[in-house]
Ligand SMILES: Nc1ncnc2c1ncn2[C@@H]1O[C@H](COP(=O)(O)OP(=O)(O)OP(=O)(O)O)[C@@H](O)[C@H]1O
């Protein structure tokens with residue numbers, strides 16, 4: 181590729197030291213997001229997606245600590261900036277939509293006031309109020325003028341989420357990180373908000389890192405997808421390739437759990453077992469205990485290697501060109517829990 | 518709406534909740550009708566799915582139902598008795614509920630360990646030794662029991678949400694109200710929780726009110742479904758009937774805007790967002806509240822409010838043109 185990516189993350193590692201041991205929540209994670217591109221970040225709950233996002237913006241709270249790696253935004257390693265330089269970039273160059281809107285909103289101030297604060301200083305001025313109302317209307321907020329005067333507790337879950345989305349996009353950042361931005365929205369409002377994000381990437385070249393559990397959202401929005409499991413990226417592929425020809429057993433299992441609207445009150449297959457304790461990770465492949473394809477090779481830890489064009493997987497089997505036989509998966513489906 | 522002669526486990530009658538909202542600077546206080554005359558019933562061992570637009574009053578309805586909010590009008594009855602009856606009787610009825618909040622911090626005390634919060638409903642019932650039950654429940658929701666010693670902020674979003682599900686289920690409540698309880702879980706865990714809820718229902722006869730934006734999840738767990746729009750019920754039906762034949766134009770819009778896990782299909786799809794501004798509950802549109810955004814609306818819709826009526830097979834809908842609408846809007850989109 182000729183132009184360098186907007187965001188380039190290399191070997192990012194973030195740990196939490198707790199009284200019960202050290203949790204390596206993000207473990208040697210590397211990825212790029214190009215100008216105008218949307219990279220989806222999916223994976224197991226607790227696998228490190230939010231901590232990855234927070235690490236990129238250096239918002240990990242104590243006792244969490246970024247212990248290694250590089251986070252380059254347009255070529256500058258953010259991990260080397262001082263706090264003040266970082267704070268400025270957070271406002272103008274990178275926007276963030278947090279998973280829990282309540283952590284991003286201050287209960288003591290009106291929504292309009294908080295949005296004004298989010299605008300970069302040189303953007304504030306005469307037209308500010310109008311701009312805030314327009315931003316709220318864009319995300320499908322009813323009665324935007326009145327809503328700007330209301331407080332977070334007076335809003336529904338999805339209304340708060342829309343405020344946080346509007347705040348993240350208001351400066352038209354070069355990088356937008358959105359962590360589960362649409363979980364509290366009904367699908368018609370979701371469509372409106374996703375279209376807005378798409379326009380931002382297309383018209384403004386914003387690079388979008390989109391964390392979501394919703395495979396429909398992935399299908400609509402993403403150019404490429406990275407899949408996380410137990411602190412690591414285990415697969416990375418263009419979106420069609422991921423849905424059509426996934427090369428990691430975890431991804432395969434995940435895709436099989438998508439519920440089907442056409443089969444009322446029937447059980448959906450789930451992945452057997454549970455993820456490893458992040459403070460006591462097993463040697464070898466971290467998915468080994470739950471993997472129906474595991475063999476002796478898997479006692480060693482696999483690297484994330486190419487398994488096809490622009491397609492990488494962290495699995496001994498597919499790295500050696502072997503196929504993942506779906507019938508093995510269906511035999512393993514436990515019914516009930 | 519209840520079946521003849523039998524008292525349902527839970528009955529909600531013409532429930533209304535108004536908030537008084539004062540905007541900064543403005544002197545007028547206006548009424549916001551968050552829930553505007555909702556009736557529903559729930560039998561033992563039954564699941565009622567609730568879908569609807571963001572801001573249409575689902576969480577408010579949930580909080581009214583479990584007795585966290587006092588209604589402005591209307592009643593909530595358990596086995597025929599009002600949950601707001603003064604004294605022990607009312608208190609006893611309110612105890613039949615557990616709720617999983619949309620925002621998991623709603624049910625987890627930030628200063629207590631996760632294990633302590635999960636054990637609380639059992640202790641409230643007088644159970645002394647809770648350790649074993651907590652461990653079992655955490656495992657059932659897919660959480661490592663070792664996480665019980667952590668504080669909520671040390672967990673990921675989905676881990677917190679599972680802990681609040683564990684808390685809601687641990688003391689075998691009669692009714693559990695789920696407000697977006699599985700939205701922030703990965704899909705495998707979503708399926709695991711849904712399967713768990715089905716199992717508990719079969720074994721213990723638990724009833725669920727299941728609020729969700731995910732039609733597939735609602736379909737996977739519900740016997741019946743209601744659809745809300747701006748504080749009102751606009752459609753109510755058996756789940757199977759609803760999935761095959763959503764009748765209200767808003768329900769059809771919901772179905773058509775549901776994204777499928779298929780990139781080629783999603784790229785080819787046209788614009789599915791509803792046209793028009795989202796109306797304000799402080800100033801709801803005249804006639805049918807959906808008419809400002811409805812693809813089928815006529816003058817009649819702006820003037821006359823459609824009542825909830827039976828469109829056949831017990832399928833209730835509040836729309837003047839429901840039967841015509843369902844087919845037309847669906848073929849327009851060519852969906853499903
Ligand atoms: N303050 C903390 N102290 C200890 N461990 C933590 C802390 N914050 C997060 N963790 C752990 O780090 C891991 C990664 O958390 P993260 O929030 O990134 O998960 P996630 O992939 O975003 O999950 P979800 O999909 O549930 O939001 C989890 O196992 C979590 O328990």
Ligand SMILES: Nc1ncnc2c1ncn2[C@@H]1O[C@H](COP(=O)(O)OP(=O)(O)OP(=O)(O)O)[C@@H](O)[C@H]1O
Pocket residue numbers: 333334335336337338339364365366536537538549550551569570571572573574575576577578619798
């Ligand atoms: N305490 C309050 N004061 C004023 N208005 C409120 C209050 N709580 C809720 N509302 C308003 O009531 C309406 C319904 O809110 P509710 O939270 O019930 O919606 P919801 O259907 O749960 O939406 P979502 O899907 O976004 O969670 C909204 O317009 C909201 O702004």
Ligand code: SF4
Pocket residue numbers: 765766767805806807808809811812813814815818823835836837838839842
């Ligand atoms: S009554 Fe009219 S406006 Fe309302 S949903 Fe039906 S067709 Fe649309």
Ligand SMILES: [Mg+2]
Pocket residue numbers: 229230231279359673674675
């Ligand atoms: Mg997260």
Ligand SMILES: [Mg+2]
Pocket residue numbers: 336337338575576577619696
């Ligand atoms: Mg809600």
